[in-house]
Amino acid sequence: MDNGEPIWAIDNAHKGGVSCIQLSNNMKFMISGGNEGEVRVWEIKSREMISHLKEHTSRVTGLKILADNLHAITCSRDRSILLWDLKAEKRILSIQQRMGGINSMVMLASEEGLLTVGQERKICYWSLKNANPLRQLATTSS
Numbered sequence: 100m101d102n103g104e105p106i107w108a109i110d111n112a113h114k115g116g117v118s119c120i121q122l123s124n125n126m127k128f129m130i131s132g133g134n135e136g137e138v139r140v141w142e143i144k145s146r147e148m149i150s151h152l153k154e155h156t157s158r159v160t161g162l163k164i165l166a167d168n169l170h171a172i173t174c175s176r177d178r179s180i181l182l183w184d185l186k187a188e189k190r191i192l193s194i195q196q197r198m199g200g201i202n203s204m205v206m207l208a209s210e211e212g213l214l215t216v217g218q219e220r221k222i223c224y225w226s227l228k229n230a231n232p233l234r235q236l237a238t239t240s241s
Contacts, residue, residue, distance in 0.1 A: 109146055113137060115158075121171075123164050130171055130185075132159025138173055140185060150188050154181060161204040163213075172227075174215060176200030182227065194230055196223065 113133030120131045128149065130140050136155035139148050157177035164171045170191075171183045178200055182192035199219030206213045212226045212233070223232035 107146065109141065112139065112141075118158050118160060119162050121162050121164050123168050124166055125168050127168075130162055130164060132162050132173060132175075134158045136175060136177065138162065138171070138183070150185065152183055152188065152190070154190055154193075155179060157200065160200070160202055161215075163204070163206045165206075165210050172204075172206065172213065174201040174204045176202075176218075178217075180204070180213070180215065180225065192227065194225060194227075196232075 112131055113135060115134035118132050118134050120129060122129045126143065128140055128142050130138060132138050136153065136157050136159060138152040138159060140150035142149050155173065155175040155177050157175050159173055159175050161174040162171060169184065169186050171185055172180065174180045178196040180194040181190050184191050196217060199217045201215050201217040204213050204215045212224060215223045215225065220238045222236040222238065224234040225232050
């Protein structure tokens, strides 16, 4: 196992390729985001897709499974941040960034908010209770 060889793979997990992936906290499933905007949930034991979530219209650039293993949050180049109910297989919250796609995100430890960075070159602090960012910090180019 130390030789770098894959232990297992999921061929054609996403038509346009996988853009991000995260393992659940209970290590029973993982989610993957694709270049075509799809989010898929995979059971680890069987390696089968157990859920297919499609609302993003562009590449998924970040995802996070919350501590309860029942919810996930995703962001995309389509300017959206989506909160998913994984058990019900549906979106329960949508937040839209005004301009520019989202390149990456990080969830706060409290899971009540997140930071994003995007094509508009701003770091945004979001609360999951507000449609607009609470704070924005413009970055400068060197």
